[in-house]
Amino acid sequence: MAGLLRRRRTKAADAGSTDPLIVSIAVAPARRMVKVCGEVTRMRARPTTGLPALAVSISDDTGTAVAVWTGRRAIGGIVLGRRLVIEGVAVRRGDHLEFMNPEYTLLRR
Amino acid sequence: MKIVIAGAGSVGRYMADQLRSSGHAVTLIDQTPAIVDRFGSDGAVTWCLGDACEMATLETVGTADADVVAAVTGDDEDNLVIALLAKQEFGVPRVVARVNNPNNEWMFNEMWGVDVSVSTPHLLTAVVEEAVNVGSFVRLLSLEGGNARLAEVTLTDTSPAIGIEIASLGLPRESTVVALIRDRHVVVPRGDTVLRTNDEVLVLVTGDAEDDVRRVLVG
Numbered sequence: 001m002a003g004l005l006r007r008r009r010t011k012a013a014d015a016g017s018t019d020p021l022i023v024s025i026a027v028a029p030a031r032r033m034v035k036v037c038g039e040v041t042r043m044r045a046r047p048t049t050g051l052p053a054l055a056v057s058i059s060d061d062t063g064t065a066v067a068v069w070t071g072r073r074a075i076g077g078i079v080l081g082r083r084l085v086i087e088g089v090a091v092r093r094g095d096h097l098e099f100m101n102p103e104y105t106l107l108r109r
Numbered sequence: 110m111k112i113v114i115a116g117a118g119s120v121g122r123y124m125a126d127q128l129r130s131s132g133h134a135v136t137l138i139d140q141t142p143a144i145v146d147r148f149g150s151d152g153a154v155t156w157c158l159g160d161a162c163e164m165a166t167l168e169t170v171g172t173a174d175a176d177v178v179a180a181v182t183g184d185d186e187d188n189l190v191i192a193l194l195a196k197q198e199f200g201v202p203r204v205v206a207r208v209n210n211p212n213n214e215w216m217f218n219e220m221w222g223v224d225v226s227v228s229t230p231h232l233l234t235a236v237v238e239e240a241v242n243v244g245s246f247v248r249l250l251s252l253e254g255g256n257a258r259l260a261e262v263t264l265t266d267t268s269p270a271i272g273i274e275i276a277s278l279g280l281p282r283e284s285t286v287v288a289l290i291r292d293r294h295v296v297v298p299r300g301d302t303v304l305r306t307n308d309e310v311l312v313l314v315t316g317d318a319e320d321d322v323r324r325v326l327v328g
Contacts (some may be wrong), residue, residue, distance in 0.1 A: 031200040033172055046327070051220050070220040089173075092316040100197045 022085065026062035028097055035065075035087040036097070037107070039082050045073045050057050058084055065090065065097040069088065075104075083107040110134070113175045115191045116182030117144050120207065124179060127152045136170045162190045164198060167186035168263040181207040189221045196222025197290065225252060244268065244325045249311075257315045259287070262326045266306045269328045276300030278325050283318035287311050 017092065021035045026039070026103060038058035045103045046055045053071045056078055067086050086100030110132050114121045117139035125135045131189050136155040139145055149156040151164045159166035159182070172178060178201045180191035189205045195201040206221075208228035209212045217226035235238035244265035251258050264270060270278055275298050289296040296302065304310065312323055 053220075067229060089198055089200045091202070100200075 019085065024062040024063050025058075025060050025097060028065070028090065030090055030097065032094045033087070033089055034041060035085060036060065037083065037085045038065065040084060043078070043080060054078075056084075058086065063096065064101065066093075067099045067102050069101055077106045078104070080095045082109065110176040111171070111174055112136070112177045112179065113138065113167075113170055113172055113195075114179045114181060115187075115206075116180065117141075117156075118181070118183055119146065120181045121179075124181065127283070129153050136175075138166060138170060138255060143218050162187055167191075167194055172201065173201070173299045175201055177201070177205065179205040179207075181205075183209055185209050185216075189216060189223075190287040192309055193222040194273060196224075204245065221244045235251075236257055244327060246319070246327055256318070257313060260312050260314055260319070260322070262305060262310045262312065262323075264310060264326065267328060268304075268306075268326060270310075272305045273304055274300065275302050275304065278304075280312075280325055281318040281321040283316045284312055284314045284322045287313050310311075 019035060021070040022037045023034055025036050025038065026038050036058070038060040040056055041064070042057035044055045046053045046071045048075040052071060052073050054072055056067045057064050058067065062108060065086065084098055085106060086102045087106040089097045112128055112133050112161040114125055115134045115138045116135045117125070119138070121137060124307040125137050129135045136157060138157045138159055138161040140158070142158060143276045145156055151222070155170070157166065159169065161167060162184070175242055178191065178195035180188035182188055182191070182194070185208060192206045195204050203224050203229065205225045206217050206220050206223045208226050208231070210218050211228055211230045214226065214228050214231065217223045217307050234249060235249050243263045244267070245262070247261045249259045251263050260299045285299045288313070289298050289302065291305065292317060310326060313327070
């Protein structure tokens, strides 16, 4: 169960976007642990097969990644225009990266 | 394809054997030393003694490169945890999970990372239903977390679909006839195929179109 209990960091960070581990969305590899950073450009409560889910698109200058959090319709602090760091394992879906329940860090505006 | 199977009971071992003979690279995980000792000498399948609910075990067997993970232990909680880890932490494209207790089936969906769930009791019920319910609509299989279903109708002579071409049935857009079983032969349906009494019609239905399909085929 260790993976499930992985601690979620939600603190507002000052220097999150200068983290050297962050890569551009365009070159982020699929199916490996990656960290990307960008601005929230789209939010959608997406009830897939009747279950609540929140899909948040974040974009940097190179591309778009979508983070899907299941079981919820909103997350405090995640609003349009907010900058986020997302860390997790993504899959390629068409022209974007998709993360399922990634860790996230809210960056100071 | 690279396939990881969690749970080396009779179901897991049978799957491993079948998939390996179709040329897939199969890894079996089980946490019972006695099982791994007894069957693990089978060199064609990679064996791993460990708890598939642990990230470390899944990492060891190379889940990061797996095309499919099948969680087929006898424990529904374990199967859900394995499915979620496979999907969320390893981005596995296809995750299959076994439902042991049909009361748990509602949880085996996208939220837990399950792409396809297989419930033996439910399949058995469906097969029995299919055998006894000529002329009614029987659900055989759920796909995509229940959003798409494969259903079967055996047409009686009272069905409004008898004598009509498939293209003219007026089936809803969310459904399609995928096969006909006629006199024990599978017929690939075309738009101009005319339905007859005793045809077993297999229909793929998505969304809420089930009632409309039932109206068209059963009446």
